[in-house]
Amino acid sequence: MKRNFFTLFFLVPALTVTMGCSIKYTSSRIMPNAAISPEKNYFVLCHEDDARHIDLTLVEEMNAMGLANVTSGFEQDMPDDTDVIVLFEDRWMWDITNYLLMFKVQFRDASNNILIARGQSVRTSLARKSVQIMVQEALLGLFNTEAEEV
Amino acid sequence: MSRRMIAALLMLATALLLAGCSKQVAHQPPTDIPAAPYHFDGKSGVFEPIRIEDVTDKDLIITSPCTDKIYKAKLSAFGEAITSTLEHEFVKNGFQISPQAEKVIQIEVIDVAMAWPKMPRCDIDMVIGINGQRLGLATNAKWSTSIEKAVDAAIADAASRILSNQEVINYLLNTQ
Numbered sequence: 001m002k003r004n005f006f007t008l009f010f011l012v013p014a015l016t017v018t019m020g021c022s023i024k025y026t027s028s029r030i031m032p033n034a035a036i037s038p039e040k041n042y043f044v045l046c047h048e049d050d051a052r053h054i055d056l057t058l059v060e061e062m063n064a065m066g067l068a069n070v071t072s073g074f075e076q077d078m079p080d081d082t083d084v085i086v087l088f089e090d091r092w093m094w095d096i097t098n099y100l101l102m103f104k105v106q107f108r109d110a111s112n113n114i115l116i117a118r119g120q121s122v123r124t125s126l127a128r129k130s131v132q133i134m135v136q137e138a139l140l141g142l143f144n145t146e147a148e149e150v
Numbered sequence: 151m152s153r154r155m156i157a158a159l160l161m162l163a164t165a166l167l168l169a170g171c172s173k174q175v176a177h178q179p180p181t182d183i184p185a186a187p188y189h190f191d192g193k194s195g196v197f198e199p200i201r202i203e204d205v206t207d208k209d210l211i212i213t214s215p216c217t218d219k220i221y222k223a224k225l226s227a228f229g230e231a232i233t234s235t236l237e238h239e240f241v242k243n244g245f246q247i248s249p250q251a252e253k254v255i256q257i258e259v260i261d262v263a264m265a266w267p268k269m270p271r272c273d274i275d276m277v278i279g280i281n282g283q284r285l286g287l288a289t290n291a292k293w294s295t296s297i298e299k300a301v302d303a304a305i306a307d308a309a310s311r312i313l314s315n316q317e318v319i320n321y322l323l324n325t326q
Contacts, residue, residue: 008206017284025215027214027263029212029214029261029263031260031261032207062187089265091267093267093268100267101267102265102266102267104265108286109286110282111238111298112283112285112286113285113286113288114260114284114285114286115260115261115279115286118261118263118275120263120265122215122266123265
C-alpha cells in the first residue's frame with residue numbers, strides 16, 4: 001500500500017506536468033470591414049534571422065489557400081504595386097531537437113500599415129508539428145470566414 | 151491504497167488541471183501608466199492646443215489565450231489608457247489639451263493579442279487619425295513576467311510609439 005501511495009505521489013504531478021507540456025492553440029482574427037482578397041498583391045517580408053526560409057512556406061500555403069499574387073523577400077525587394085505586406089514572427093525552442101513554439105502572421109495594408117488580419121499558432125514540445133502545419137493553422141482561421149474567432 | 155482512492159486522486163489532478171486551463175484574466179490597464187522612453191522631436195515653444203479623441207469600439211472584447219489562462223481584453227479600456235498617457239505626456243512637452251481644440255489626434259485600438267512563448271507579451275494594434283489621414287501603428291513591447299505587466303508595458307510602448315512618430319510630430323508642428 002505504501003509503495004502504491006509513493007508511486008501515485010510522483011505519478012500525479014508527473015502527469016500534470018506532462019499534460020502542461022502539451023499545449024496547442026490557434027487564434028486568428030480579421031479586422032472589421034477588412035478582407036483578404038485574391039485580387040490583391042501580397043508581399044511576405046523576410047527577416048534576417050530566418051535561416052529556414054519560412055517565408056517560402058508561407059508563400060506556398062497562401063497560394064494553396066487561393067492567393068495567387070504572393071511574393072516574398074526583404075524590404076528593398078518589395079514591388080511598388082504591393083497592396084498587403086505579410087509579416088511573420090517565429091519563436092523556436094529546444095527540447096531534444098529544435099521545434100517551432102510559436103508562429104504569428106500579420107497582414108498589413110501597404111499604404112498605411114493598418115492591420116487587416118492576424119493569426120497565431122502555438123504548440124509546445126509534446127504537441128510539436130512541422131513549420132508547414134503551423135503556418136497552415138495560423139492561416140486557416142483567416143480563410144474560414146464562417147468560423148470567425150474574436 | 152484502494153482503487154477508488156487512486157481514481158479519486160487522478161480525477162482531482164485532472165480537475166485541477168482543467169480548472170487552471172480555463173481561468174480567465176481580465177486585467178484592464180490603469181490610466182496612469184507613464185510612456186516608455188521616447189524621443190519627441192518637437193521644438194520647445196508655444197503650440198496650438200490639441201485634443202485627443204478616443205474612437206475605439208466601446209463594446210468589443212477580444213479573448214486571447216496566454217499560458218494556462220485566457221486573457222479578456224476590453225478594447226475601450228486600452229483606448230482610454232493610451233489616451234490618458236498621451237495627454238499626460240503632451241502636457242509635459244508643453245502642449246495644451248483642450249476639448250475645443252481644432253487640432254485632433256484620433257486613437258483607435260483595433261486589436262489586442264497575447265503572445266506567450268514561455269513569457270507573455272501583449273501586442274496592441276492601433277489606427278491613428280491625423281488630418282484626415284489614417285496610420286497603422288503596432289507595439290513591440292518586451293516579454294514580461296505576468297499578463298498584467300505585459301499589458302501595462304504594451305500601453306507604455308504604444309504611447310511612446312505615437313509620441314515619436316514623425317508624421318504625428320509633423321502634424322503637431324504644422325510641418326506637413
